[in-house]
Amino acid sequence: MEQLSFLAQVRPxxxxxQLSGYLRSLIEAQPSLQDVWVQGEISNFSRPKSGxxxxxxxxxxxxxxxxxxxxxxxxxxxxxxxxxxLEVHGGLSVYEAGGRYQLYVDQIRVGGGEGALxxxxxxxxxxxxxxxxxxPERKRLTPAWPRRLGLVTSPSGAAMHDITQTLxxxxxxxxxxLAPAKxxxxxxxxxIEAAIRRLNHYAKVDVILLARGGGSLEDLAAFxxxxxxxxxxxxxxxxxxxxxxETDFTIADFAADLRAPTPTAAAELATPSVADLAAALQxxxxxxxxxxxxxxxxxxxxxxxxxxxxxxRALRQNIQLQRAGLAGIQARLVALNPAAVLERxxxxxxxxxxxTVRRRGQVEPGEKLKVRVSDGxxxxxxxxxx
Amino acid sequence: MAKEKAIEALxxxxxxxxxxxxxxxxxxxxxxxxxxxxxxxxxxxxxRHCADLLEKAELKVRExxxxxxxxxxxxxx
Numbered sequence: 001m002e003q004l005s006f007l008a009q010v011r012p013x014x015x016x017x018q019l020s021g022y023l024r025s026l027i028e029a030q031p032s033l034q035d036v037w038v039q040g041e042i043s044n045f046s047r048p049k050s051g052x053x054x055x056x057x058x059x060x061x062x063x064x065x066x067x068x069x070x071x072x073x074x075x076x077x078x079x080x081x082x083x084x085x086l087e088v089h090g091g092l093s094v095y096e097a098g099g100r101y102q103l104y105v106d107q108i109r110v111g112g113g114e115g116a117l118x119x120x121x122x123x124x125x126x127x128x129x130x131x132x133x134x135x136p137e138r139k140r141l142t143p144a145w146p147r148r149l150g151l152v153t154s155p156s157g158a159a160m161h162d163i164t165q166t167l168x169x170x171x172x173x174x175x176x177x178l179a180p181a182k183x184x185x186x187x188x189x190x191x192i193e194a195a196i197r198r199l200n201h202y203a204k205v206d207v208i209l210l211a212r213g214g215g216s217l218e219d220l221a222a223f224x225x226x227x228x229x230x231x232x233x234x235x236x237x238x239x240x241x242x243x244x245x246e247t248d249f250t251i252a253d254f255a256a257d258l259r260a261p262t263p264t265a266a267a268e269l270a271t272p273s274v275a276d277l278a279a280a281l282q283x284x285x286x287x288x289x290x291x292x293x294x295x296x297x298x299x300x301x302x303x304x305x306x307x308x309x310x311x312x313r314a315l316r317q318n319i320q321l322q323r324a325g326l327a328g329i330q331a332r333l334v335a336l337n338p339a340a341v342l343e344r345x346x347x348x349x350x351x352x353x354x355x356t357v358r359r360r361g362q363v364e365p366g367e368k369l370k371v372r373v374s375d376g377x378x379x380x381x382x383x384x385x386x
Numbered sequence: 387m388a389k390e391k392a393i394e395a396l397x398x399x400x401x402x403x404x405x406x407x408x409x410x411x412x413x414x415x416x417x418x419x420x421x422x423x424x425x426x427x428x429x430x431x432x433x434r435h436c437a438d439l440l441e442k443a444e445l446k447v448r449e450x451x452x453x454x455x456x457x458x459x460x461x462x463x
Contacts, residue, residue: 145399155449155459164447172443173398178459179450194452202454274440277398281436284405288429291412296422 017096024094027101034091038064038103042080047073055080057088057103065102066090072106084118086110118217121224124251128226133233134254140238142258143206145272148175150205150237152195155180159211159244159263166264171271177203183212188222193231200236207270208237210252211263214244223250232256242266342374349380360385393431398439405432 014022027033040057047053051070056063066088068076080086089107094100110119128134149167153159155178167174179195182188192210199205210232212223222228223243232239232255241256242263253259260266289295342348349357350370357363367382393401408429412422449459 147397147399150450151447164445168445172445173439174445176445176447176459177450177456178447195450198450198452198454203450203456274443277402278437278440281402281433281440284402284409285433285437287409288405288412288426288433291409291422291426291429293423293426296419 016099020094020096020099023101024096027092027094030092035089036092036103037087037089039085039087040064042084042086043082045080045082047079053080053105057086065095065100066105067095067102068105068108076108080108084110121217121251124224124226124229125254128229128251128254133229138233139257142238142240142270146174146206146270148177148203148205149270150196150199150203150208151176151178151211152181152192152199152208153178153211153263154183157183158213159183159242162262162264163209163211163242163267166267167271170268170273171277172274174271177205179203183222184215184219185222189225189228192222193228196231196235196239205237208235208239209242209263209266209270210239210256211242211266212244213263220250223252225251228252229255240266240270242269339374342372348372393428393435396432396435398436401432401435401439405429405436408432 038057040059040063043056043058043063045053045055051073053066053068053073055066057066058064068090087109088103088105089109090103090105092101092103095102132138151160151163153163160178164176167176177199179199181191181195183192196208196210199208210223212220217224220243223241229251232241232252238257239255240258240260241250241253242260242265243250243253244262249259258266258269260269348371350372351357351362352368352370355362357369363369363382363385365382365385369380369382370377371380391400396404408425412425412429447459448456450456
């Protein structure tokens, strides 16, 4: 009994190949699985020497291994790129050796949505690039100090807010002329073109900022139009494009004279900062101050002072010389003063008539004479003449 | 100087540039003191004008309508 019940519980054991083959037959017997379109993003694309294509189709949550045999692959006009969104057609089956199900692809087409947009974008970019529309020599310099700045964006968008905030903080001297435009959806591209033309035509702006916040490739479609690219290239005022988006450039970015990663950065690139201006002004004002009348007077006075010093120094020297000379003369004068001779004990004898007696023949015995000594005079009589 | 415009009418950029010219002229050889003083005084007025502009500047936003008219822009917030 026990043995019997054991036998009754026995299940057939599959080999791996049997199970895989069974699964494969189940899947291949489902008509709905043999004629499917699947959309997803290409990854891990490889094309070994065999000529077959292997790739994975994936979306956010799942992936599907795909094969395209050489016979079909050879007929394709272009190679799929990793990251490209495509729609593929084929039949599902099990690859027993690899233990996985996979899609045997017989048709590939560009998907709707991002994939198609991306392809259009690349084609347009290549086309305009070849035409020279993006050439570096076409790029114009944006003015260092714009007086009037044209702004093309949506008045209610975040870009508008970011730009006016940045300009108010950085360079409020600039006058902003807003030409409102839809930056997304139907007709956005045409509104943007019209706004650029209007700014050039009416507003005499020095530079134009074209801006919008970030978005998907689809959101940015308005910035990927050929006509817009040509309008930007034809704009009289240089155009700075600040479209905030993480991944790729837009066609407008390539056509613009300057590309900024965000609207805020565009506003910064377009203007000098008030702080820099104030610093420059201060330096220049200091330079000017060195030439103020007060400074000039001071400098003149200094020169005068120096001159005065030289004159007075010269004068002083002169006076000293003069003094020395004078002292010498005085000494000589002193020496010559007759009174000084009398001081030394000499006397001057004169007749009553006041004649200085120099020889004995001038006097007679008994004659009265005058004798002058240092402190006065007195009378004497000649006694004899021997 | 031929281009003596009313200073109030000058943009910041214009005023700044003229000031630069004046400074370099003053740094050169000026024999005429009167002329130098005149230049200096204009330079000073320009400096005041520039500083004024920087200080008082307030961002002005106007909207260009489809007809090409300019009107004050009011942010819808």
